[in-house]
Amino acid sequence: MDDLKQKLSAYGADVEGAMERFIDDIDLYEMCLNELFKDANIVQLKEAVEAGDTHNAFLHAHALKGVVGNLGLTPLYEKLIAQVEPLRVDDSTRMMELYLEVEQEFNRLRQEVL
Secondary structure, eight states, X not given: OHHHHHHXXXXXXXXXXHHHHTTTOHHHHHHHHHHXXXXXXXXXXXHHHHHTOHHHHHHHHHHHHXXXXXXXXXXXXXXXXXXXXXXXXXXXXXXHHHHHHXXXXXXXXXXXXX
């Protein structure tokens, strides 16, 4: 499990904060992290962005932001904040560009941590 913590640290995650929220239960954390990669919100976010649906894109990005924030995945969290804030005010100007940054960061997380 120290290997996971090392990978998370190298990724830029807030390991200390996440472990505090998870009461140092690394097994629970790992289970939740694995569930993130099964979360339908990332697929639904992509579909909403492709459809130009700012409302649903906001809902899915916001849901992901909450999960990612609790997991302490700071680099991905920051990309999601950049996606959520314009969507909050129905601004679709850079919606696809910002989504692609989220997707790229999500893939980087998967490659570096799993």
